[in-house]
Amino acid sequence: MKFLHTGDLHLGKAFHEHSLIQDQEHFLNQLIQELVSPEENPSSQNETNKVYQALVIAGDVYDRAVPPPEAVALFDAFLTRLKEKLPHLHIIIIPGNHDSQRRLAFAASMLKFQRIHIASTMEDVLNPVIIDSVAFYSLPFMNPNFLQDGQTHQQDMIQTAIQQILRYHQEHHPQLAKVLVAHLFTQGALSSDSERVFIGTAELVDASLFQDFDYVALGHLHRCQNPGDKQIWYSGSPLAYSFSEAENTNAFLKVELNPQSENPSGDSKPVLSVSKIPVETLHQVCRLEGSFEDFYQDKEGKYSKYKDCYLEISSTDLFPKENPIALLQPRYPYLLSYRQDFATINSSSATMEQRRQLIQDAGEQGTPTAQLFTAFMEDMYQELPKNFSQELELFKKILEEIK
16 A cells, blocks of 8 residues: 655645745646656556555645635646546545635535545544555544534544544454544644644644554644654645745655555554655745845855745844845845844834933933933824924923923
């Protein structure tokens, strides 16, 4: 049994207001190429090198519950091309927390005839997809009250669902290996800025719940990782969706599960092999640091290799630059973010020092000053009111009366 595990496609997502549709079409084409290429090679049709039998998409197909039309069209074209080339392939899809379960499951009953399986309800959870000697159980993202009214914590809901799955499996398919497809956040896994997580630990799920499964295909976290036991994997997202993910290794996971082979460890679990297939991106996501002039002049061509990257620059200048992105984009057309943190801190520090000196002067004189009043009005309204000159004159008169 060989299948491909991916997830967190986030089709239709904009990155700093820049559309990623072309980038997403590019990785979907790679996905098709990876799935199809073994079948196009006649030498790979023997028993020792089987073609993929399934594609698993572990949630967050779309970036929003109501995805943009171009995202829906892109996923439709992807499924159509894939089924034209590989009619035998099973495609297992679950909704994630970004998806609308009902919208994603549109025409799910009909799509089953095309071996496209979309699980969105508790009834689907106990209706596994059987492929050879493996049962695939799908656990969509569980919003509050997914199982029953009043049940809101992920840990409780998932524990209840897994108990039902294991009981069902033991009663109906004890001879089969079992794979779980789920969209959740396990304890000990690493997250990034672009994932939507709840406050506190309400969403965290104990990885020990999955110990009875032969493979757990997870979605939700964008870093490809193996938290806990060796059979638990996040495929991660095929693209970096925030600058905090710039260092991530984006990959699809090739999973080989052989229930018939004897496990070297001596236990009864099937032999499992997981390998990463790197995703080639149209535009890398990069973070750089330096002064404005470093990037604007770039006399030595040091930064020319970043021309086609989605770029975030952290400026080291102590004073802010006006419209830096507009000035730099002719040289770096995919510059999406320019951070001026040092200048902001420096400016804030200078402003605070000025305010401190004004307050000190007022204290020495025993009365407020016109300068202190002006600073106060600037802080209150960000800019001075149109009639401020009249207010200032009135303030000065009051000061004279106090004296």
